Amino acid sequence: MSILVNKDTKVIVQGFTGSEGTFHAQQCMEYGTQIVGGVTPNKGGQEHLGKPVFNTVKEAVSQTGATVSMVFVPPAFVADAVMEAADAGIELAVIITEGAPVKDMQMAKAYATKRGMKTIGPNCPGIITADECKIGIMPGSIFKKGRIGLISKSGTLTYEGANQVCREGFGISTAVGIGGDPIIGLSYKQLLAMFEADNETDAIVMIGEIGGDLEIQAAAFIKENITKPVVAFIAGQTAPKGKRMGHAGAIISGGAGTAAEKMAALEEAGVKVVVSPAEIGKAIKEVLSK
């Protein structure tokens, strides 16, 4: 089963013919993802990477039956692209682009939700179901097939987390990079519920960071709803207050959103919390041998 995407998922690429879109669409196809076409306005009718290009998402959907879109358009056009996808009946938009204005994302997310379209990102590595479907920019080879679900705000920590899990002899069912921007699509809560319901997932790794309170909400949700073991790491235990650590979200302000606070809430919810990403694999081994 896995969650959200699998070998049968049909994917289009918005921003298909751009350099980033081209490179990563190709990588995804090599991984085995069913990229069925793409959208670039005014290039409709052409062929790119052996797949058809359409002017609009509506056309692409009606011609290919795609249900998922991978979004690579430049930051200023992200909101428009996401709303177009929602309007065309796409079920899930995976937004890779970094630097989309926050105001735009408020509008796009609200519209997507109204239309029943799920979103992942922006500013994220995407989603991968090991050996079946990769929609994003992560190196596929790290994600060995297995039964551990992974949710992470950070891109490279998604890789590190998967790597640690696989080194201990486990593997990944589905891994989702949710992004660290102020407005994001699917978050811990929804994804935890999906992994809980997935019969191919035995345990969940949750990687968070300082700033905001998504991890605190997740802790409350885990306490009430999640029976599978969860291992968590929160990046930024050593980050000073008031300094922005790269991600827009990674800032501690007014004592809220510290790593200590989040770790305590997760521990209280029965989560196995580790202090370094290097401990993730061992922790999975420990919780699964109980």
Add this chain to the structure above:
Amino acid sequence: MNIHEYQAKQIFAKYGVPTPRGIVANTPVQAVANAQELGGDIWVVKAQIHAGGRGLGGGVKLARSIEEVRTLASEILGMTLVTHQTGPEGKLVQKVYIEEGADIKDELYLGVVLDRAKEMPVIMASTEGGMAIEDVAHDNPEKIIKIAVDPAIGFQSFHGRELVFGLGITDPMEQKNLISFASKLYKLYMENDAEMIEINPLIKTGKGEFLALDGKMGFDDSALGRHPDIEEMRDISEEDPDEREAAQYGLSYVSLDGEIGCMVNGAGLAMGTMDTINYMGGTPANFLDVGGKANAQTVAKGFEIILKNPNVKAIFVNIFGGIVRCDRIANGILEATKMVDVHVPVIVRLDGTNALEAAEILQNANIANVVAATDLADGAAKAVAAAKQA
């Protein structure tokens, strides 16, 4: 990006948000001229730096004569102001704002920020103006009212009613004034892609008018491209020179107090690396994210910036290559060691795409000072050991 109070008030004025009249000055002579131009018999001399708590730090003073304006402006210009938001090193004051005195009957708080949970802007207001809002939020959270405004409908009359009744304002004239104030503030927040606006205090005058006595604004960096007028307000002297230099090369750098320099790809892994160093008994000297496009030049620049910090005793390069190919980073490190004199041990962990080729490149080059690590834990342990030996 943040701007100064006087700049925020220029934006307020453009939208009809009432403020006391004021003019910015770079010198005491200019400050005196400004006070004369404003007229009246009382002025406020306010240090312009990007930090709160200026009053408590001695950066905001009342002048009751033109002579006093001159004296206070001379004192404040050039002083290093230390507040709870500047850090112990403080900030150099290069501009003062000369403002007319105001008739203060009541002090309130009004702000607009993004509510991440609701995914829309929220207007925050409190009767406890003039105090640190963080303290109010902590000690008396019931004294802060929050009104989320859905951008799809914008600021409506009912939002205004929630605001004035929430603050206990009963006079119809005062209600009208404050609702008009808040609606303009919301409009300018949205139209300028602001990240936050904070007015503390918002004052009520004896006549029942509301004035922004202070004004803080921050903007969404991702949206600055469509606001050239705001971008022009950038004051680079307010930014850390090392952080700024790093940004020009696509690096994200924050200096810290420890001994181990870090160079990592990705913000999350960079923080995770700092945490691991800490866990192993060492102290990180910086946060440095080289981003997704690291090459020889950016790596060299990274070394250069890290090594400017005299406390650095070892450097830990931790790269998990996804888009970034490890062999390129390895070559980058080799190039960088030729461009920059790296006089401390460098521990290198390269994993992910083309990691094997990278290991070979480093091994063949056999540079003194460069030590390979097999994984995150190994690298952090070696870096901590190297720093302790130094």
